[in-house]
Amino acid sequence: xxxxxxxxxxxxxxxxxxxxxxxxxxxxxxxxxxxxxxxxxxxxxxxxxxxxxxxxxxxxxxxxxxxxxxxxxxxxxxxxxxxxxxxxxxxxxxxxxxxxxxxxxxxxxxxxxxxxxxxxxxxxxxxxxxxxxxxxxxxxxxxxxxxxxxxxxxxxxxxxxxxxxxxxxxxxxxxxxxxxxxxxxxxxxxxxxxxxxxxxxxxxxxxxxx
Numbered sequence: 001x002x003x004x005x006x007x008x009x010x011x012x013x014x015x016x017x018x019x020x021x022x023x024x025x026x027x028x029x030x031x032x033x034x035x036x037x038x039x040x041x042x043x044x045x046x047x048x049x050x051x052x053x054x055x056x057x058x059x060x061x062x063x064x065x066x067x068x069x070x071x072x073x074x075x076x077x078x079x080x081x082x083x084x085x086x087x088x089x090x091x092x093x094x095x096x097x098x099x100x101x102x103x104x105x106x107x108x109x110x111x112x113x114x115x116x117x118x119x120x121x122x123x124x125x126x127x128x129x130x131x132x133x134x135x136x137x138x139x140x141x142x143x144x145x146x147x148x149x150x151x152x153x154x155x156x157x158x159x160x161x162x163x164x165x166x167x168x169x170x171x172x173x174x175x176x177x178x179x180x181x182x183x184x185x186x187x188x189x190x191x192x193x194x195x196x197x198x199x200x201x202x203x204x205x206x207x208x209x210x
Contacts, residue, residue: 019186026190037195039074039088039172055169058111058160061103065173069102070187072198073109077167079148082199091170095146095200096191098184102173109146110169112156146200 033043033050043052053063064071074091086093099105108115123137145156159169176184188201 022183023186023190023193026187027194030191030194034086034195037085037087039086041089043172049175051173051175053171053173055110055159055171058107058114058158061107061111061171064103064106064171065175066101066103068100068176068179068184070096070098070174070176070184070191071102071106072096072172072191073106073146073200074170074172075167077148077164077169079199080150084196084198086195086198088170091168093195093198094148095198096188097201098176098181098188100181105142106171108142108156110157110159110171112145112154113158115142115156147202148200 034040039052043050051065053060055061072086072093073095074086074088074093076091077094079094082092082094084093095109097105097109104115107118119139119141122139126132126137126139127135143155147153147155148157157164159165174187176187192201
């Protein structure tokens with residue numbers, strides 16, 4: 001005979017053990033890459049697993065890694081209550097996240113009007129095509145984006161607006177091709193352990209743990 005309840009417990013326990021080990025590996029890796037909670041000046045060379053992109057205008061986001069990754073947004077824009085320790089040349093990490101399409105996700109955070117306009121255009125092209133008649137647009141929309149001014153602030157910003165344009169912005173991307181969302185989310189938790197959670201990362205932890 002077999003006991004499926006016992007099997008479920010054993011499976012759950014095994015997953016927790018592996019998850020904890022992977023998280024520890026990420027913590028060790030992050031602390032080694034960002035010694036003393038500082039981004040090295042020469043980090044992000046072409047041979048590195050980590051890419052660094054300075055964002056001055058919306059068009060600079062086109063340089064951000066396109067595929068699956070874990071990313072960190074840094075700025076000198078003041079964010080109340082931000083105790084994240086990761087710093088880079090006067091900038092501090094205000095957000096960390098993950099996505100299978102990193103560049104597009106960063107666009108939704110830092111150039112939200114451009115992202116939304118592009119989404120609508122892609123949706124219209126898809127649904128109007130004869131071959132897609134009756135089909136729903138397959139691309140996921142992200143309604144919840146970077147909030148720098150508390151929970152009541154706008155979801156997603158436009159760095160070219162005057163209120164943001166005089167500040168510096170940079171994006172770090174850990175390329176993670178071949179990963180899963182679960183693995184990338186473990187990277188998020190590990191980053192928070194290593195440096196403290198950036199204040200603008202306000203995802204619903206209760207929902208995530210379900």
